[in-house]
Every structure is written in C-alpha cells, then in structure tokens.
Amino acid sequence: MQWKAHGERQIYTNPWVNLCLVDVQQPDGRRWEYHVVRLRHLAVAAVVNDHREVLMMWRHRFITDAWAWELPMGLVEEGETPDQAASREVLEIGCGTGRTLAYLAQRGVNAKGVDLSPVMAANTTKR
Template sequence: MTEQVGQPVWQVLETRKVYDNPWIGVTEHDVLDPNGNPGLYGVVRVKGLAVGVLPVDGEGMTWLVGQQRFPRDYYSWELPEGGGDFDDPRGSAERELLEETGLTAASWQELVRMDLSNAITDEQAMGFLAWDLAEGTAAPEACERLEIRRLPVRDVVEMALNGEIVDAFSQAMLLKADLLARRGALPGDLARHFL
C-alpha cells in the first residue's frame, strides 16, 4: 500500500483469493484500518484496462452504443467502450471503436485516465477523443447485441447532463471533452461542435 507522508495506512494481516475467472478476481483481506481497527476488505481485481472512445465526425456527430447491461439488468446508452490491454490502450480503443461502430479514426487525443470505483475495485480506464473518421463495417463480439445511434455531440453531452446516459465512463469522457472545448484546449474545428 502507498502512503501519503504523515497519513496512517491500511495494514494487511492476511490475504485470501476467493474467486478468479479470465476477467476478474476477488481477494479478501483481514486488515487493520488507518485508525487501527480490525476489519475485512474485499477487492475486485480487474484483469484488463477499460477503454472508451468519443468519436466526433466533421458534422459534429458522435455514435452511441446501446446494450443491455447484465449486472443491474437495464438498457444503457454509452460511448463505444470495452476491455483493453494495459500495454496498448490506444490500440485497444481503436479495436473497440471498429468492433462496435465500424469507425476508424486518423486523429486521437487522450481525454481521461480514471479509477472507476476505487473503494471496491482496482479497475482503471482510459478514454480517448477520436476524429477524422472513416466509416466501415462493425463486427461486435458474439455475446454482444448492440444498437448504434448517430447524434449531434452537443445533444449527447446534454444526455450525460440530464441523466439519460448513466454510464460513468461515458459521462466523464463527454464532460471532459466539453470542458476542454470551452477552454480552447481542442483543435478549433473540433471544439466548435461542442460550443
């Protein structure tokens, strides 16, 4: 565990692996919390990097992916995203964009690096802005049944603000890109689509 100078840290007394599959593992720890109290802490260890893409074309349109999400059993509209490789985040993002939408992009900019739920999991995410797009054929994974929508990026930012998009990773990418556009930190021809 890392420690900030002068701050108490968690002490791990014993660790047990309680579950493991190709995507996640669950580890349970007997601990002393930073105040010295004994406790139990479970951590979900995610084996891949979450990658996401905010694609924006020359008309200011973006793509949303709709799908049924298993853990909470609801239909979710999201930016293209999926599992990636820690050693090649952008290559993984390029693959996800192509698989889910059929798009390729000539221009890329990193938008966010996130811990998605740092109280119970070690899952990390990287999100990218992609433009100078070319359309091709989507090839979703066999387990995916996706619906694709092409909408003005301004409308999609509004969907994140009003709660129509509840996926935290999508919200972070959309709101960060919108803020960067307002601060003049995106290429001008791209920024105008957000303003």
C-alpha cells in the first residue's frame, strides 16, 4: 500500500527553495502534515577531456563549513533548457560569460576574471 497525499500548502518560498506542508495519510490510516522541501531544477555538467580528467571546482560550503570538489552546477533559469544551464555554468567557472563577475562588480567588488578564450574575455569586458 502507498501513502496518500490529500493536499499541499506552501509555508516558505524564495528563488532557490520551497518549503511545503503536505497532508498525508499512511496505509494504516494515520494522517498528519509532512514537511517537504522542494528545490528548483538543477543542471550538472561532467566535462571530461581526452585524458579522462574531469573539470571540477574546489568550493567552500557554508552549511557544512567544509571544502570539497564539485562538478559545475546551477539552477535552470526560466526559459532555459538543462543543457543550456549546464553549458552556462561551465562557462562561468573561468570568467566565462562574465555574468558572475558583472554581478560582483556592480556591488563594488574588485572582480577580475581569467579565461584562455579571447572571445570569452571580450564578452566579459563588454559587461
């Protein structure tokens, strides 16, 4: 037998996460509100070169207070396919499209990007 959902209500939302209460009933008849965290869709890229090396980022995560290697990933924006989002995230590891650097610069951060591609470096300069 399966659990049955009788309804759902959102109790918190922001651009990254939604917290909901779902009215559920177990197969034995017990019923209560169950907390559910719903995340937006993510795109993850595994970029592997001819030497079977994988592109990864060394990042600090606030919640776990730990550094770890991660694959490039990010939210799929409205009107964007998962493939497009994954490509965008890979480009942004360097200076890429310049979106991240532009965001930081607009907030007064002395942001600099390094990219081997003259085209990507030029795109960043335009922003």
